[in-house]
Amino acid sequence: MSQVEVRNVTKRFGRTVALDDVSIAFEDGGFFALLGPSGSGKTTLLRTIAGFHFPDSGSIRIGERNVEKVPVEKRDIGMMFQNYALFPNMSVAENVGFGLRVRKVGSAEETRRAREALELVQLGHLGDRRPSQLSGGQRQRVALARAIVTNPKVLLLDEPLSALDKTLRVDMQIELKRIQREVGITTIFVTHDQEEALTLSDRIGILRDGRIVQAGPPREVYNRPVDAFAAGFLGEANWLSEGALAGLTLPADPSGRRFATRPEALAISAAAPAPGMNAVRGQLVQRVFAGAMATCLVEVDGQPWKLIARDRDIPELPGDGAVWLAWAPQDTLVVPA
Numbered sequence: 001m002s003q004v005e006v007r008n009v010t011k012r013f014g015r016t017v018a019l020d021d022v023s024i025a026f027e028d029g030g031f032f033a034l035l036g037p038s039g040s041g042k043t044t045l046l047r048t049i050a051g052f053h054f055p056d057s058g059s060i061r062i063g064e065r066n067v068e069k070v071p072v073e074k075r076d077i078g079m080m081f082q083n084y085a086l087f088p089n090m091s092v093a094e095n096v097g098f099g100l101r102v103r104k105v106g107s108a109e110e111t112r113r114a115r116e117a118l119e120l121v122q123l124g125h126l127g128d129r130r131p132s133q134l135s136g137g138q139r140q141r142v143a144l145a146r147a148i149v150t151n152p153k154v155l156l157l158d159e160p161l162s163a164l165d166k167t168l169r170v171d172m173q174i175e176l177k178r179i180q181r182e183v184g185i186t187t188i189f190v191t192h193d194q195e196e197a198l199t200l201s202d203r204i205g206i207l208r209d210g211r212i213v214q215a216g217p218p219r220e221v222y223n224r225p226v227d228a229f230a231a232g233f234l235g236e237a238n239w240l241s242e243g244a245l246a247g248l249t250l251p252a253d254p255s256g257r258r259f260a261t262r263p264e265a266l267a268i269s270a271a272a273p274a275p276g277m278n279a280v281r282g283q284l285v286q287r288v289f290a291g292a293m294a295t296c297l298v299e300v301d302g303q304p305w306k307l308i309a310r311d312r313d314i315p316e317l318p319g320d321g322a323v324w325l326a327w328a329p330q331d332t333l334v335v336p337a
């Protein structure tokens with residue numbers, strides 16, 4: 001059975017329908033990322049699961065209980081938001097133990113469990129410090145330790161890493177994933193960073209206008225997007241114009257469908273590609289060197305196409321910019337028009 005289940009939830013703010021009949025299940029122990037453009041309803045969905053909003057209709061189950069009318073503090077959740085606030089006048093260990101104190105577990109148990117949680121986030125040695133004496137990344141770990149110390153059924157994270165700089169954010173992603181695996185806690189994570197969602201999660205859900213467009217394992221959503229929006233939102237898509245379809249080997253009947261390629265599925269060359277490959281002709285606009293990888297921007301039939309490849313795999317290209325872009329037929333993305 002899934003650990004969290006949202007069934008037909010609608011949530012309105014005045015005339016805005018922030019969640020429109022959303023149904024989605026979160027597997028026990030899974031790491032689930034909610035992705036979508038600004039205003040698509042990600043935060044509203046998370047806050048409705050947390051209990052800060054009550055749905056206008058529909059139900060929410062956490063564990064074995066229906067909780068749509070249960071207040072936040074009784075839902076058995078841990079939370080970490082972007083603007084997490086640690087209590088400045090408490091030590092790190094007291095901050096972590098706070099939720100246990102509220103639950104009156106007793107001081108010996110509080111100390112022991114707070115220490116364990118701090119060790120889990122590798123801050124066992126800093127329990128006596130004040131939050132102001134920690135770095136940004138360390139504070140984030142304290143917030144995480146505090147969120148999981150009560151052993152909740154589900155961990156809700158709303159863009160928890162977005163305030164960190166790039167390097168620290170990548171470190172924290174790895175750390176968060178390790179901790180999530182170690183504890184085995186069902187985690188729901190809101191982000192608008194596609195790469196972060198792909199790195200961390202074993203399932204993703206894409207929202208648009210308050211609806212779930214597609215949910216599934218990242219690879220499945222990336223390789224089999226249900227529509228053009230999902231294809232363009234999770235990664236980039238080069239769309240084939242109708243006129244360019246003639247002569248290509250397509251994995252499905254073209255009627256009622258659109259076809260695209262991912263940037264990394266393409267090979268670029270001056271000469272026509274080998275038989276059996278799909279290929280289009282284009283005009284090289286730009287080749288951008290970025291260390292290990294390179295990007296080529298190519299105009300194909302008036303459309304901008306993008307190729308991403310290892311720089312060393314890109315051959316010398318002709319001065320006049322006339323190139324072929326080739327890909328294996330099975331790498332064609334097929335989406336309903």
Ligand SMILES: Nc1ncnc2c1ncn2[C@@H]1O[C@H](COP(=O)(O)OP(=O)(O)OP(=O)(O)O)[C@@H](O)[C@H]1O
Nearest residue numbers: 013016018036037038039040041042043044045192
């Ligand atoms: N408290 C509120 N009162 C009124 N409207 C709200 C409230 N909270 C959210 N909304 C509206 O509901 C819709 C969904 O908002 P939500 O914050 O869930 O989107 P989001 O996907 O998390 O966006 P972002 O990525 O920008 O955080 C938006 O149109 C937003 O303006």
